[in-house]
Amino acid sequence: MDPERWEHVKEIFDAARELEPEECHSFLAAACGSDDSLRAEVERLLSAHRNAGGFMKSAPRPDDMTDSETSPTTFAAGQVISERYEILRFIGRGGMGEVYEAKDVELRTRVALKTIRQEISANPVTLARFRDELKLARRITHRSVCRTYHLERGRPPGGVSPDITFITMELLEGETLARRLNRIGRMSAEEALPLVRQMAEGLAAAHEAGVVHRDFKPGNVMLVSETPAGVDSQRSTQSVDEAEALQGKPVTGAAVRAVITDFGLARAVRRRVTRESIQESLTGNGRIVGTLPYMAPEQLEGCTATPATDVYALGLVIYEMVTGRQPFSGPTPLAAAYKRLKEPPPPPRSMVPGLDPNLESIILRCLETKSDARFPSATKLVEALGGGVGEGPVRRPGSKLAVASWSLVAVVALFAILSRIPIVRTMAGKIVHSKGALPATDLTTSSPEARRRYLLAQNFYAKQDWNGALNMAQSALRFDPDFPMLHLLLAKTYQQLGHSDSADEHVRHAVQYSGHVTERERYLIEAMDYRSQALDERAAERYRLVLSLYPNDLDALRGLAATDYWVDKSDEAVGAQRRAAGLTHSPLDYKMLMDLLDRTNRFADALAVAAEARSSNADSPDLHFAAGLAYWGEDDLGAARQQFEILRRGGTTYGQNLAELYTAHLLIYQGRIREADAELRTGLVLNRQQKSEDWAPLYPFLLAHDLVLQGQLAAAKEEAAKFDLLVTGGDSPDPVDLQRVGSLALALGDLKRARELLAILDKQRAQESAAFAQLHFFNLQGNLELNEGRIEAAIEDEKRASVFYPSFEPYLSLGRAYTAERDWKSAIGAYERYLQFRGEILRDDYAADLVLTQLYLGRLYAESGQPSQAASHYDEFLHLWAAADPDLPVLREAQAEKRRLHLN
């Protein structure tokens, strides 16, 4: 079978799979025609499909991969290696090699002797690296870190085997944490905490010495009884990976020393394992280091390990200690690892309700997917654990002010309980404010954890990581579902992701819970509420109130920039947004600034901001989007397309979606309609993945216009019907979409539907009295009147529309109306005005209209006897559409007209 035929088989199989036997029979007859072998192949597959039962339904689990057979050991008891180490007994076998208990004859002390597999030690480069790592690890001096002594080579006297490389290290007696957990399930917090502190301190000592463990896991932690060594050597055991083959005496919490082993070994072994070693590990000698179940997200993504990587692994270990299970599970360790990238862990308290919330908070912070949201190093974790956990509120280390704020939380919380007002006001924002950098951010919430997550979500938001912001904000919601500012943030995030309905819902929640908030919070919530009702002027007023209290309040600056633009004070908007960008240098603020500049045709300024953003290392998909629009505005289409490509390759569905959509826009602008449609159809699939309600209507809207342009009216009607359904089927359709549905219906000859849409708009503007709804109502009404030949009325209404709200739609209609009235001069004026909205139209409307306007102007100048202007507009049109589909009717007309008019 060749791939093409296989595709064909798959298609038929897929279509037939769900059919009833009889339907299936006739379907196959039709689909396969006389191709009997095709039919036989599909039927064979269908029968296999029905009989396959549980075949491959779950991932295979290797059940016999332990190496129970005992292979001979390298050394035997009594042998003396390198004339110094007398082997006392074999302890076990690990990934690196074997472990023995030995007596250092020279120093008269007992040590652990760990052999290094031949395949690892044979390579001199590898060995040198190993030595470096050990040297580094030796810098760590801490009672919770296993001491390593020497790297040596030797063999038993008289032995025939080649030299064996081995490490000597501190001999530890006890069992590994892995074995302990395997044996007892889980620990109480009282048992766990002393061990957790020691492990954190051990890692902290390493981090302070500049060493990252990279492979921290329960198998690399020894629990050593504090009874003096040497009392009972039979109990003695040493860390070998997992050490499950060993018998260890149970040790109890209080007198237990936790010791981390194998520092640096993960990294040392990393680049030095050969295929032979794998073959050997498969056929013989057990396991090897490297631990998928404890790898941090950044390790899975190929990023460098940092101290925060160890913090993550420690978080997993603590989680496991106190709950008895790993936070992420899946059919395979790989699937579990995937979950670590995607999901927050279930809160430990959902399994162990009695757990100290502060400990939970610490664990969850260790387990943040983004490494910069965790404790930056174990040192910080130690500080967080600092005595307080299990006894009271978490103490925020390093700042007396912060500590004060936490006690305040406690006091206020107590007060809240007494007075039954569920409010805590945290004060950290005030502290920031007192430094003068940023405005106060008092937050009303009952949960410090929710507050912390809110702030993290805001960071994601500022980095334009909408999904990151959304996940974090939603996880915060679990800690305080009534957190007003959190709902506001969710609203803004949903807005960015194109889910207006969800956004509105969160604004409603924010309003609902805003009974006890601060003044600032109240203004911000009210402003957002006004914005959701399209009452931008009132919203702007609220933002100005906030700014009068806190001149550098980012929420207010950004809000004002957004609303002021809409109420046509774009200079003030740009000013506010520039200030915000100057304060944060964040991609978000740069992007918002570029948006404003793009929309007001200041494309060169926007590109200058893009350069500024680059120089402050701000980068995000949306910055490329904004830069793409700016290049487009400057008619540098190649550069624009390039920016959209960067956006597409950025890896986010959102970016891909946006890139598809705007590449299509760009192609439409060039008259390359067929390519645009192909782009739109892929985009449509992506959009379904993204599930963006706001963007979904754009596809049939653009496709319908494309089809009109191509003269395929029947197909255009189909797309128009889809567009109609998506718009009017939604809960609260946007006025602009209603107007578009109506105008499109009108263009396709469905007067009745256009009138119905007008009626809906009429109701909407009555309810909200919003300028935006008025604009679109009068615009559509004017279009209807023009269609009926009532030109004067149409002109009146379009003028009214443009007064309500400065936008481009009325001018396009006015151009058509004046043309119908044969008032060439006014028509030219209207179209020129339309072109002044270039930045808006590129972003939000059918871009071909911009180019077609050049043609309209050409015609108007020709009619009004100004051939040179006419020629230049015809040329501009034909130039912009030089690469257009050659068979577009309007393009052919334009070429013919130009010839007829002898405009060369």
Next chain:
Amino acid sequence: MRRERPDHTLQATALVHEVYLRLMEEHPVDWQSRAHFFAVAAQLMRRILVDHARAHKAAKRGGDAPKVFLEENLILSEAKSGDMLSLDEALARLAKLDPRQGRIVELRFFGGLSVEETAEVLGISARTVKREWSVARAWLYQEVRESQTP
């Protein structure tokens, strides 16, 4: 030996150690992305399981033990080693015909990823993964069964 906590099996851990190690070996520098990592890891899980099956079969003198299908919770016991090997061979044929389908099977079956996760790793829609997986499973079932009917 009965394990007290089945979600904590050392055996499974052993497997991924090997996977991790092989990753290190085959990509000594670093993998470049998440997608890369998961694709390679799933591929390695397959190879390790198959190698084990092969070793097992060799140990059992030609593997003429009765053959059992790969059902839920397939365990690589001696009886099933043969299954794993014929599955691997069939999958190799399938991947030749349709490389993307081969990757989908590796991620779904050997990697244990869900339809959605597989879709995300490969950058295709969940619908496509579901469709491809369903055909692939039927085809592989057929092939494995045929290889076992003398």
